[in-house]
Amino acid sequence: MKKIITIVFAIIVCTSYSQENAVNYKWGFIDDAGKEITALKYDEVKSFNYGIAAVRINSKWGGINSSGQEIIPFKYQDLGDALEMNDSLRIPVKLNDKWGLINKKDKEIVAFKYEDMDVLYFDSNLIGIAVRLSNKWGVINEIGNMIIPANFEEIDKSRDYEYLLVKINKKCGIIDFKGHETLAVIYDDVKPIGNDLFAVKTKTKWGVIKQNGEKLLPSKFSGIYEIVKDENPNIKFEAYFKRNIIFYDAAFNIVAKEKTKYGFGHFCIPFDDQLYYQCERMEKDICIKKKFDNGMGAVIKDKKWLILDVNGTPISEAIYDEIQESIWVFPAYLKVKIQNKWGIIYNDGKVIPNKYDEIGDFIDGFAPVKMFIDNRK
Numbered sequence: 001m002k003k004i005i006t007i008v009f010a011i012i013v014c015t016s017y018s019q020e021n022a023v024n025y026k027w028g029f030i031d032d033a034g035k036e037i038t039a040l041k042y043d044e045v046k047s048f049n050y051g052i053a054a055v056r057i058n059s060k061w062g063g064i065n066s067s068g069q070e071i072i073p074f075k076y077q078d079l080g081d082a083l084e085m086n087d088s089l090r091i092p093v094k095l096n097d098k099w100g101l102i103n104k105k106d107k108e109i110v111a112f113k114y115e116d117m118d119v120l121y122f123d124s125n126l127i128g129i130a131v132r133l134s135n136k137w138g139v140i141n142e143i144g145n146m147i148i149p150a151n152f153e154e155i156d157k158s159r160d161y162e163y164l165l166v167k168i169n170k171k172c173g174i175i176d177f178k179g180h181e182t183l184a185v186i187y188d189d190v191k192p193i194g195n196d197l198f199a200v201k202t203k204t205k206w207g208v209i210k211q212n213g214e215k216l217l218p219s220k221f222s223g224i225y226e227i228v229k230d231e232n233p234n235i236k237f238e239a240y241f242k243r244n245i246i247f248y249d250a251a252f253n254i255v256a257k258e259k260t261k262y263g264f265g266h267f268c269i270p271f272d273d274q275l276y277y278q279c280e281r282m283e284k285d286i287c288i289k290k291k292f293d294n295g296m297g298a299v300i301k302d303k304k305w306l307i308l309d310v311n312g313t314p315i316s317e318a319i320y321d322e323i324q325e326s327i328w329v330f331p332a333y334l335k336v337k338i339q340n341k342w343g344i345i346y347n348d349g350k351v352i353p354n355k356y357d358e359i360g361d362f363i364d365g366f367a368p369v370k371m372f373i374d375n376r377k
Contacts, residue, residue: 017360017368018044018056025357026373029053029068029366032331034344034352038068040371046081048364050089052104054079063091063104066366072106083119085126085142092117092129099131101144110144118157120164127177130155137166139179148179163211165190174198174211183211193226193237206239208252216252232256277325292325294332296347307334307345315349326361335359 017027028040029048044056051066061079063072072079072091080092082104090101090109100112116132120139128139128147138150148164156165163174163182173185183190189201196211200219207219217224222240227247234255237248247256280297281289288300295310301318309315310332322337332347336354343354344367360368 016044016046017358017370024373025370027055027368027370029064030352030369031366032362036369037066037366038064040369040373045368046079047360047368048366050082050084051364052082052091053366054081061093065104066364071104072102080117081119083126083129085129088142090129090142092119101129101142109142110140120155120157122162122177130157139164148175148177161192183209184213193224199224208237217248290323292334294325294329294334294347296325296332296334298323298334305336307336309347309349315347316345316351328361328363331362333362 026040027042027045028036028038029045030036038055042055042057046054048066052063052071054061055064055070056062057074059077060074061076062070062074063079063082065071076093076095077097078094082089082091084090089104091104092099093102093112095112098112099114099117100108101110102108114131114133115135118130119126120128120130128141130137131140131150133150136150137152137155138146139148139155141147152166152168153170154167163176166173166175166185168185170188171185172187172190173181174183174190176182183198187200188203191199193199193208197216198209198211199206200209202219205219206221206224207215208217208224209215217239220241222242224237224239226237227235232247232255234249235247236250237252239246239248240260243260245258245260246254247258249255277290277292279287279289280291281287281299289297290299291297297308297312298305298320299308300306304318305320305323306314306318307316307320307323320336320338324335324337326333326335333344336343336345338354340357341354342356342359344352344359356369356371358370
């Protein structure tokens with residue numbers, strides 16, 4: 001039975017780039033035409049957000065703007081991504097082991113008193129800033145007012161949902177964005193599996209309830225998953241009970257059952273976080289033709305990769321040793337390597353030359369680049 005299972009994990013855009021134990025490698029930024037907007041002099045950088053990027057020299061962090069000007073002084077232990085809330089730009093920063101918020105002019109907006117800080121999003125909109133105070137989590141707004149009291153051992157900050165998963169006294173539940181409890185904080189674990197549906201764990205067993213607490217499946221299963229695609233369109237969920245897999249429809253009526261050779265927990269689902277392509281042709285267990293998520297393609301010719309545009313037309317010679325796709329679908333481009341040096345080729349055939357030791361993804365129009373700097377010159 002072919003199916004795609006929803007696995008809940010955090011997809012985090014890799015916004016921080018550094019090079020450990022290699023002081024001669026330095027970072028800077030290029031624009032989408034390949035122009036370097038900064039000197040390659042930084043030990044670590046983070047991607048641009050709202051026109052500001054965090055950069056590190058030695059052990060201190062500062063910030064630059066999209067012109068490459070250093071606008072935030074190098075005095076901080078850490079600098080988070082710039083964020084916007086209620087039309088106000090804020091930057092999380094760490095100083096003397098405490099977190100606070102500044103604006104882009106380096107003015108302190110929220111005092112440095114928090115042990116940790118993270119952002120909370122819903123539908124791509126910032127709804128608050130999670131903060132840890134005296135080892136308890138709460139939520140503040142852009143001017144530092146506490147909108148959810150710091151009473152929680154944990155607030156799940158990795159999910160883009162219309163509620164927050166929280167933990168109190170080692171028990172899990174759900175609150176809304178105003179801090180009101182919408183699912184009792186009584187479970188050993190909670191995970192969303194569909195529209196207002198949750199798999200809840202009591203001791204070692206899982207069941208299913210609605211957000212209003214109505215029970216749909218008893219807590220007797222080793223694992224419960226949402227299935228987003230199956231050969232049988234009626235199958236929406238699967239649950240593991242002893243050595244059986246039970247398949248349910250959207251109303252949790254049993255659709256099918258099958259035996260499994262192994263009990264739950266004795267299998268793995270392979271996941272390659274660098275796999276952003278479909279293999280269109282295989283030879284001797286090697287993929288020789290790829291179709292990337294952004295529509296571009298590549299085919300091996302004489303042991304080198306030749307690049308195809310979104311229409312399948314060749315736009316390069318067969319010269320590349322390795323290919324990486326951007327995490328973004330638009331604009332369509334590929335990162336390409338020749339003899340350990342990286343460059344970029346766009347869908348229209350334009351290229352950024354292969355001269356960098358590493359290239360990050362374009363975010364807000366700029367990509368971080370790394371190069372070996374010979375200080376002996």
